[in-house]
Structures are given as C-alpha cells and as structure tokens.
Amino acid sequence: FPTATLFPPNFVLCWFSAGVGVPLLAGSLFLCWCLFFVPLLHFSKASGSLFLFSPPPMSTSAVEVSDEKVKAMWDKRLTEIFCDICIKEILKGNRPGTHFTKDGWLKIMTTFEKETGKGFSQRQLKNRWDALKKEWKAWKKLKGEDTGLGWNPIKRTVDASDDWWESRLQVVPEAKKFRTSGIDSEFEAKLDQMFVGIVATGDKAWAPSSADNMSQATSSLTHVMDPYGIPQAVKMLDSMSEEVPEASPLYFFALKLLLNKDKRIMFLSINPKIRALWLKTEMEDS
Secondary structure (H helix, E strand, C coil), X not given: CHHHHCCCHHHHHHHXXXXXXXXXXXXXXXXXHHHHHHHHEEEECCCCEEEXXXXXXXXXXXXXXXXXXXXXXXXXXXXXXXXXXXXXXXXXXXXCCCCCCHHHHHHHHHHHHHHHCCCCCHHHHHHHHHHHHHHHXXXXXXXXCCCCCEXXXXXXXXXXXXXXXXXXXXXXXXXXXXXXXXXXXXXXXXXXXXXXXXXXXXXXCCCCCCHHHHHHHHHCCCCCCCCCCHHHHHHHHHCCCCCCCCCCHHHHHHHHHCCCHHHHHHHHXXXXXXXXXXXXXXXXXX
C-alpha cells in the first residue's frame, strides 16, 4: 500500500475512525501518483500522445535533417534532361552572369520534377551542375588542341594510342576516368552551352591550349570562344548550302539577321531541320 511509507498505520486508522479517512486517503493516493508516476510520463509533440517511461523510437524516415527527402541518383537520361532544362533557362536569360537567378533555379526544379517525377532540391541540382562542370573542364584539358582525335564507339572515348593517354594523364590526372568512358560530341556540345561563358567569366578556368602550355592552364586566363558568336553562326549557315545557297537573297538576309545576338542564339539552338524555314519566316516578316 503506497501510503504505508508516508504515514504510520495508526494515523491512517485514525482517519477512518474520525469519519474523514476516505477523503484523506484519496488525497494521499493522488499525492503518491504525482510524486512517483508523473515524472515517468513523457509527452510526444510529434503525435500528441502520452507514453509511460519513454516514448517509442521515432522512424528515421519521419525525421528529415534537411529539405532533401529524396536521394539524388543520376543516370544518363536524368542528366540529359537536366542539361536541356538548364540550357533553356540560360537562353531565357535566367543566368545573367555566372549563376542562375532564384527564379531560374525555381523553374529548373519545377520543370525537372514535372518531366522526371524526381523532386530534387536546389542543392542537389546545383551539386550535379558543379560535378558536370568539373568533368567538362577535365575533358577539355585532356583533349587540348588535339582536334584530330577520333571517337572509339566501342570504348566510348577518344580513339588514341596508349602513349597518348599516358602522356596526357600525367598532365591531367583527373581525366583518368575518360580512358574507359568519355564524353561524346553531342553531350559535349550541351556542356559547352552550359559552361563556356561562365568558365571564361567566373572560374578563370582553363581553355584548350597546346601541350607546352598545359602546366600554366590553371593560372592563366585564356579567351574562350562564344558558342553563340558570329563565326559559329556563319559556319552553321554555310553548312546549309543546299537550303540556303550562298549569294542568294536569303543568305545575305541571314548574315544581316545574325548580327543580332538574340537571333543568333535562336538560330543555333533550334532544331536543325527547321533552321531554313525559320530564316524564311524571318525574311517574310521583315
């Protein structure tokens, strides 16, 4: 009996004989409850429930240490979708300098989730951006000005001799992974659109140079060609000789039109199958 340790038995008997024992006994029981059992109760804010002794362990899935509820697992398809979305936002002007605007990142996140079903956070997407930029820079350093390199479709990397690889990897050891799996020309073109401008402006990073200058690459600034520059636009126009013959009215109109940077960006970014049609439409509307 709990009250036995608090009050002598004769005193308890006196309560009952006086006719007041029941109320006082109830009070003593309540006192024991408050002293011995209440401290053992724990209130869970998560569930709004009381637990005796200690609350049950919480599931790790219910506790988020950050806003990243999904682990970012990247494959080729997700990476290419991400790159395409980034390029679209760049063309829309949502990366005015070396970084995307808040609105740019918001659009990248929402569009990426809509197209892939993956709700990655801005930090996860930014980490992927940084990783791709690092790989792109290593790939450019590896190739340098060696434009005569072929492509090995079996190894999926540049077709070069063992001696070439050994000499290049001594200079660019971070490019070792590319010996077994490189960056194909189509994906490299996407990465060029993403990083050429910011590398020249922000990172002060390396642009392709000769082997003699490779050791000085990271400490010097080298001009990087604008992927949307006039030389690139004219080169593309000249490759369309069947649809836009040289010295034709459409050809000269295109040369004048492509002086406008926004028009150049559009011309170089749209589907190659409709470039000539786009030029003709611009000419008709002028």
